[in-house]
Amino acid sequence: MSGGQTITEKILSRICGRRVSAGEVVMPEAELITVHDWYTVNAFRTLDDFGVTKLHDASRVLLVTDHEPLAVSPQAFARQHAVRGIAQRFGVAHRDAGRGGLGHVFPVEEGLVTPGMFIFAYDPHVTNYGAIGALGVAVLTEIPEVLACGSVWLPVPETLRVDTIGALPFGVFARDAAQKLIGSHDAALFEDAVVEYGGPGLASLNIDARHTLCNTPVELGAVSSLVEPDALCMAYVQARAQRPVHRTLPDADAVYRARITLDLSAIAPQVALPPTPDNVVDVTEVAGKAIGHAFIGSCASGMLDDLRVAAAVLRGRQVAPGVRLIVTPATQQVAADAAAEGLIEVFMRAGAMVTAPGCGVCAGGRIGGVAAGEVSIGTGTRNEPGRLGAHEAVLHIAGPATVAASAVAGSIADPRPFLRDVAWGMAA
Amino acid sequence: MSDLVMRGRAWVYPDNVAIDGDLMALEWALKRETRPEVLREHVFAGLDPDFPNRAKPGDIVVGGKRFAQGNPHIQGMIGLKGCGVGLVAESIPVGSFRNALAAGLPVLPRCPGVRAMFENGEEIEVDFAAARLRNLTRGTEATFPPLGAHLQDMLRAGGWGPMFRRRLDAMAQA
Numbered sequence: 001m002s003g004g005q006t007i008t009e010k011i012l013s014r015i016c017g018r019r020v021s022a023g024e025v026v027m028p029e030a031e032l033i034t035v036h037d038w039y040t041v042n043a044f045r046t047l048d049d050f051g052v053t054k055l056h057d058a059s060r061v062l063l064v065t066d067h068e069p070l071a072v073s074p075q076a077f078a079r080q081h082a083v084r085g086i087a088q089r090f091g092v093a094h095r096d097a098g099r100g101g102l103g104h105v106f107p108v109e110e111g112l113v114t115p116g117m118f119i120f121a122y123d124p125h126v127t128n129y130g131a132i133g134a135l136g137v138a139v140l141t142e143i144p145e146v147l148a149c150g151s152v153w154l155p156v157p158e159t160l161r162v163d164t165i166g167a168l169p170f171g172v173f174a175r176d177a178a179q180k181l182i183g184s185h186d187a188a189l190f191e192d193a194v195v196e197y198g199g200p201g202l203a204s205l206n207i208d209a210r211h212t213l214c215n216t217p218v219e220l221g222a223v224s225s226l227v228e229p230d231a232l233c234m235a236y237v238q239a240r241a242q243r244p245v246h247r248t249l250p251d252a253d254a255v256y257r258a259r260i261t262l263d264l265s266a267i268a269p270q271v272a273l274p275p276t277p278d279n280v281v282d283v284t285e286v287a288g289k290a291i292g293h294a295f296i297g298s299c300a301s302g303m304l305d306d307l308r309v310a311a312a313v314l315r316g317r318q319v320a321p322g323v324r325l326i327v328t329p330a331t332q333q334v335a336a337d338a339a340a341e342g343l344i345e346v347f348m349r350a351g352a353m354v355t356a357p358g359c360g361v362c363a364g365g366r367i368g369g370v371a372a373g374e375v376s377i378g379t380g381t382r383n384e385p386g387r388l389g390a391h392e393a394v395l396h397i398a399g400p401a402t403v404a405a406s407a408v409a410g411s412i413a414d415p416r417p418f419l420r421d422v423a424w425g426m427a428a
Numbered sequence: 429m430s431d432l433v434m435r436g437r438a439w440v441y442p443d444n445v446a447i448d449g450d451l452m453a454l455e456w457a458l459k460r461e462t463r464p465e466v467l468r469e470h471v472f473a474g475l476d477p478d479f480p481n482r483a484k485p486g487d488i489v490v491g492g493k494r495f496a497q498g499n500p501h502i503q504g505m506i507g508l509k510g511c512g513v514g515l516v517a518e519s520i521p522v523g524s525f526r527n528a529l530a531a532g533l534p535v536l537p538r539c540p541g542v543r544a545m546f547e548n549g550e551e552i553e554v555d556f557a558a559a560r561l562r563n564l565t566r567g568t569e570a571t572f573p574p575l576g577a578h579l580q581d582m583l584r585a586g587g588w589g590p591m592f593r594r595r596l597d598a599m600a601q602a
Contacts, residue, residue: 025576042460050596140523141502141530145592149599153578155522191494192522221497221521384499 004251006159007226008194011135011248015118022158022255027151030120031243032060032113034103035143037067038079039122044086046144054090056150061092062112064103067363070356071097076366101331101357104128104136104299105211109333115229115237116246120146125299125381130214130226131207132233133248135194137224157223158257160193161250164201166265171416173309174209175301175379175399178216179270181262183280191221193257196250198228201264207236208303215300219277219382269415271377272397275384283402283414293370294319294407295378295388296400297328297360304334306379306400311343313404313418314350320410325352325403326368328360352407365389377406430557432583434514434534435564436486438546441475443492447524450475451496451504464531467503468510485512488552492517492543496524505531509587514554516542516561529579532587536561539572556583 005013006022013019015028035043040063055061063083071077080097087094100106104125107113115133119126122143126136142152168177182190195217197210205213210233214225227233229247237245269283296302296310307329319325327347329335335357338344347354353368361368362380369389370376376388376395383395398406401415408418448454453473461467472479489508495515496504500523508515509531520528520537528535534556542561546552551564559574575583585591 025578027578050592052596140500141527142588142592145588145595148592149595153582157522187497188494191497223522 003255004253006194006254006256007133007196007228007248007250008135008157008159008224009254010250011116011118011246012156014116014246014248020156022156025153025155028118028154029151030060030146031117032062032107032119033143033146034062034064034107034119034121034123034126036064036103036123037083039143040083040086041079043122043143043147044090047148050144050148052144052148055092055147058091061090061147062103062107063087063092063094064100065095065097066100066102066358068366069097069101069358070367072367097356098332101329101334102299102302102359105303106331106333108132108207108211109240109331111237111240111242114241114243114245115233116248117243120152124218125215127214127218127222127224128211128299130224131210132237133226133229135224135226157192157194159196159254160189160222161254161256161259162195162197162262163199163259164197164205164262164264165199166201166263167204168264168267171401171419172267172269173399173401174205174212175306176267176270177262177264178212178300179272179277179280179397179399180267182216182220182278183270183272185220185260187220187278189258189260190217193222195222195225196228197225198250199261201262202227202230203232204264206232206305208305211303212300215381216277269402270398271402271412272383274395277382277397283398283412286396286412287414289375289412291375291377291406291411292323293374293376293378293388294323294325294403295328295361295368295376295380296325296403297330298362298380299330299359300381301379301400302328302330302334302360304337307334307338307343308341310400310404311346313401313408313415314352315346317350317408317418319351319407323407323410324368325350325407326355326361327352328355329357331357361388370395377403377412379403430555432534432556432580433553434486434488434556435551435553436484436488436513438488438490438548438550438552439479439483439513440490440543440546440548441492441495443518444494444497445475445491447496447498447501447504452501452507454501456503457501461503462506464506464510467507471504471507471511480511483511483513487513488554489513489515490517490542490546490552491515491520493519495520497521500524500527502527502531505533509533514556516554518542529582530588532583534583536572536575539570541570545570
């Protein structure tokens with residue numbers, strides 16, 4: 001079959017040095033390989049077992065400490081120490097605790113990831129790199145092969161094209177759009193595909209919003225997600241790129257698995273009920289359910305704009321009695337910017353806790369988790385039983401405005417009334 | 429006939445069998461257990477707990493659509509390998525397909541219509557290289573798109589570990 005190429009096919013064609021198409025199996029060499037926290041210890045133990053003493057290209061490897069940056073257990077102290085030793089022994093870059101933050105986000109902020117790049121990572125949410133039109137794919141068992149040999153087999157994925165139209169209504173944000181998208185379609189549409197976002201609706205969605213859009217489809221089985229790099233993206237990238245930029249756009253006659261439209265103007269605040277992120281309802285259907293635990297952060301919703309929205313709700317208000325609210329900026333940069341804008345002060349005065357940049361509660365509830373019987377609403381990536389601690393806790397996920405409003409109300413709340421008197425600007 | 433042929437009884441399962449819960453309890457993934465002889469005892473614990481006692485080497489699991497869907501933990505595939513069975517399905521998400529190959533489990537992930545071809549317990553023969561399935565009870569046969577050469581090599585090698593060893597050895601010689 002002839003026809004044009006998707007962004008994914010073009011990126012993998014560049015990497016492979018020949019034209020490749022969806023369905024064929026290739027051995028693409030990653031331009032960046034990221035490995036996180038304790039997975040680092042496991043991956044390098046396997047390399048030791050196989051007698052590997054030298055990596056294929058140490059300069060392409062980035063170790064990050066983000067799932068548990070502020071170690072709170074003897075096991076975590078030991079693991080962090082082990083990761084430091086591994087970084088030294090193999091001569092690879094290591095962004096330790098306090099030196100970057102969430103590894104799906106700071107490489108974009110710092111221009112270490114650029115449009116058109118191809119990345120392998122030992123973590124499913126590497127898909128955030130799609131915010132600027134890069135292709136990040138998770139590899140688990142075989143990550144030692146990628147470290148030692150540079151590549152591993154990959155079927156070139158099919159692409160699901162999502163054309164965005166319209167603009168988000170008042171009080172509705174990117175996370176609501178992302179939840180609505182995965183909640184409105186059958187998993188079979190997303191499974192094993194790359195989600196490629198385009199369309200005129202993108203013009204109103206900045207890079208922070210695009211991180212969110214690229215984060216969520218993996219929960220429905222997508223291999224990755226990326227956004228067509230438009231003028232807004234290129235302006236963001238020009239200001240920070242530290243590597244070559246391969247701006248990659250789809251052909252007009254690209255062959256897609258399917259093509260769907262996401263009308264941003266038709267979306268209301270969304271809440272995912274237990275037990276999965278795609279079990280989504282409008283907030284009005286679940287409003288009033290009492291909560292005790294609230295979390296704002298994660299690679300899905302821990303960016304500066306997310307904190308701005310949360311602060312807009314919380315400014316001059318108090319977290320309700322009986323509720324604890326934990327706020328985790330995604331990166332050191334986000335935390336610094338939030339401090340400079342006075343957002344951290346808003347959180348502290350409202351009675352929230354602000355934790356070390358990274359994954360926050362979402363990384364298995366290692367910090368600030370929940371007990372059996374507790375009800376939580378948060379902006380983490382997933383809500384399967386046990387994700388934030390006790391298996392018997394009840395987990396909801398929503399956008400930062402809804403979580404902040406719920407923390408103030410003491411029960412799941414529509415954020416729009418809380419935002420009526422607020423004016424704030426969303427920077428690109 | 430190729431070198432990758434298995435013959436036995438068909439074990440037919442419905443669509444949307446989950447990795448965690450249906451195929452194997454999540455606790456084995458959380459324990460990071462990877463020994464086939466341990467995991468074989470827990471295959472289909474949530475769906476068909478008698479499977480490990482009754483399945484015989486050479487038998488074939490016939491899955492529906494989205495077989496082994498969910499967070500791609502490898503333990504269920506290692507368990508199936510430990511039982512000595514093979515796996516064919518209407519569809520398998522790529523994360524689980526990777527895990528099956530990594531575990532050295534003979535697998536064909538894209539066999540649309542395969543569930544209608546078999547009833548539980550019928551005699552089945554699968555040529556994993558040619559991607560040809562036979563229902564020996566009914567005398568029917570179907571062929572599907574075969575795995576690529578690299579993936580067939582992985583099956584022959586016995587999974588990801590032996591394949592990685594081979595690649596490292598080839599690099600050392602080059």
